[in-house]
Amino acid sequence: MKCSLIIPAYNEALVIAPTVRSLVDTFSKQVDFDWEIIVVDNASTDDTRKEVEDIAHTQVHVISLTQKGKGNAIRAGFTKAEGEFVGFTDADLSVAPSEILQAFLSMMSGDSDILIGSRTHKESTLPGREWWRTGSSSVFNMLAVAIVGVRTSDTQCPLKVMSAPGLRVMLATQEPTWFFDLEFLALCESLHLRIKEVPVTWNEHRYPTRKSKLSTFRDGVRSVGAMFRIRKNLPAQLTVLANISKVERS
Structure with missing residues (x-):
């Protein structure tokens, strides 16, 4: 059995090496499954790719993508x-990293198709998170419910693990930006896949010198447009996925 962890990286030369090394250290201590880490250098203009290559680990791979998003x-x-x-x-x-590893182990129980971290879970802890970040996330989630109709409480938490049903949906997504999480979960919910939300210990400031690439106001405005775009495209995407399922069953 093998597990793959994907890390998208745009100009992350300052943090990508310690992140990958921490994950390698955590995953190397378990013997339940084989694993790989794939860093996708997403049109970076810094040394992101070189930082990953310098780790020189057989289970760490890096690919370059010129298309941003x-x-x-x-x-x-x-x-x-x-x-x-x-x-x-x-x-x-x-x-x-320990919670990422646990997410993979939990998926192996077979009681869900997709496992996602949730910062709104009652057992989650968010030490040091600014009030305005929590507030903007809450507004985003409320709009996602109202416009797209998703029921998942935290669509944007960057921890998602899936088995084959989720993989098929992931590869059918179209959204190029960071709003694709919302698109993915909207499709999964429409197809009645089993989604399990788990608590996380959230550390937004693991690397104090790293600056967020998101703007609360700018990306907040963009998010509304993305939600309407996702809602508009859902019927056609669901039709495509239904046709794929028919072919697989025939």
Whole structure:
């Protein structure tokens, strides 16, 4: 059994090496499954790729993608993944490596198709998170419910692990930006896949010198447009997925 972890990285030269080394250290201590880490250098203009290559670990791979966008990067990583279970997380490692490992182990129980971290889970802890970040996330989630109709409480938490049903949906997503998480979960919910939310210990400031690439106001405005775009495209995407399922069953 093999698990694949995808990390999209755009100009993450300052943090990508310690992130990958921390994950390698955590995953190397378990003997339950084989694993690989795939870093997708997403049109970086710094030394992101070189930092990963310098780690020189046989289970760490890096691919380059000239097309920008987190959604594009993760889909590119998924097409290269060899694992039966595939997940992704962010380069800033806001979710602890031990919790990422546990997510893969939990998926192996077979009681869900997709496992996602949730910062709104009652057992989650968010030490040091600014009030305005929590507030903006809450507004985003409320709009996602109202516009797209998703029921998942935290669509944007960067911890998602899935088995074959989720993999098929992931590769059918179209959204190029960081809003693709919402698109993915909207499709999964519409197809009645089993989604399990788990608590996380959230650390947004693991690397204090790293600056967020998101703007609360700018990306907040963009998110509304993305939600309407996702809602508009859902019927056609669901039709395509239904046709694929028919072919697979025939």
